[in-house]
Amino acid sequence: MGLRLYDTKTASLRDFEPLEPGRVSLYYCGATVQGRPHVGHVRSAVAFDILIRWLEYSGFDVLSVRNVTDIDDKILEKSALSFQDDFDPSAGDGPVAEPWFALAYRFEQAFHSAYDALGVRRPRYEPRATGHMTEMFALIARLIEAGHAYPAADGSGDVYFDVRSWPAYGELTRQRLEDMQDAPDADPRGKRDPRDFALWKGHKSVDPETASWDSPWGRGRPGWHVECSAMATKYLGSTFDIHGGGLDLRFPHHENELAQSSAAGDGFARFWLHNGMVTYEGEKMSKSIGNTISPDEMLAAARPRAVRYFLGQAQYRSQLDYRPTSLSEAQAAVERIESFLARALEQVGAVDEPDEAGSVPEGFRQAMDDDLNVPAALAVLHDTVRAGNSALADANTVAASSYAAQVRTMTEVLGLADVPDHQSHSADSAAHAALAGLVENLLAERAEAKVQKDFARADAVRDQLAAVGVAVEDSKDGARWSLQEESARG
DSSP: OOOEEEETTTTEEEEOOOSBTTEEEEEEOOOBOSSOOOHHHHHHHHHHHHHHHHHHHTTOEEEEEEOBBOOOHHHHHHHHHOBOSOOOGGGTOOOOBOOHHHHHHHHHHHHHHHHHHTTOOOOSBOOBGGGOHHHHHHHHHHHHHTTSEEEOTTSSOOEEEOGGGOTTTTTTTTOOGGGSOOOOOSOGGGOSSTTOEEEEEEOOTTSOGGGOBOOTTOSEEEOHHHHHHHHHHHHHOSEEEEEEEEGGGIIIIIHHHHHHHHHTTOOEEEEEEEEOOEEETTEEOOTTTTOOOOHHHHHHHSOHHHHHHHHHSSOTTSOEEEOTTHHHHHHHHHHHHHHHHHHHHHHHOOOOOOOSGGGSOHHHHHHHHBTOOHHHHHHHHHHHHHHHHHHHHTTOHHHHHHHHHHHHHHHHHTTOTTSOOGGGGSHHHHHHHHHHHHHHHHHHHHHHHHHTTOHHHHHHHHHHHHHTTEEEEEETTEEEEEEOOGGGGO
């Protein structure tokens, strides 16, 4: 069985076969650069980075595109409230609002910094909305000619998509038009139906002149949805394999993309993939109640590799729940992997580069082919680490080398190996890695003793660890260890 992906449009798992053999075309929605990235942004980027890595490992050439929305209502609003700090009060100057394009570029760089810190690779193309006006004009003109869009009759310069002209509108989210909310675009007096959405927004006197472009319908700027349709088809063609993004983008953004592209005659995306949201102890994150955590705060609290592990550990469609212990648990898991690879390097030497697609365990392959079941894939990864530690304890260098090669390949597929983990050189991290290596070695000895039914030796190892503050917990997945609190040790 090959790769199967859950398609939001059909609400089903489908066998994935690309349009063009050996080549996958993929578009996923990037940032609207109105502020610094939040945890949902980076969770989505990590999820699609893992998908791209798995597709490439499976032998596909992936043409990936991720857009940057660098002109938007919220960008203009934020720039009006953001002031440059390089003015000279002695010269009688007052604070000057930051230009919208400067604010957008500043936050675009903040997103790149977050992606880079977490090992999210750059897509093949990362187009900005402001660089693709010609393509948007062409798409809007096609929709008007086909009778699916119209310039507003009030002379505002707005152009709207006529939702009632397209009977399939609502097919992505399986909604009836009558049940949908009004589209919050421009002046509703120019619309035929309050649910029609803007393709082009006529220039308003309160907006900067630089935030408008000449168009066949007058000066203005694009609506949010039209830019993605125009850029996706420019770089990937009228029909392409995968369109992705966060679950919150299904409606109205992706619904509107699908409608306008289909109405213009494009096949558009064959698969729609959406990643789940991030919650805080089961609740929706909200600044108003203070239960949020930013990528910057995560990276300050834990090593980048641990943050990447946490963000990627759930199945991409699932809700990812953050708890105060989440990063420490992720860090412990990462250090178990690192400890084994470090010990293997020391005892076995350098591991040869894998040269065959079969160098991951079959269980890992099956899990990843099952709609990117990363939790099951991680279980295989940690099983392999435990087997590798046992091989090292037995001085079985051939088996240990094989396990190390598999572990390294799995970490590359999951993007853990590529994280620029600068903090790993700190004294605390080095000490913890050294401790992890010693503990894992003893646990491997204990596991072997239990296999040999030498339970006295197994108990002695457990007591030895407990005496120095290391708690051992047995589970169906093997032994786990953690540091006890000082008070718990008496």
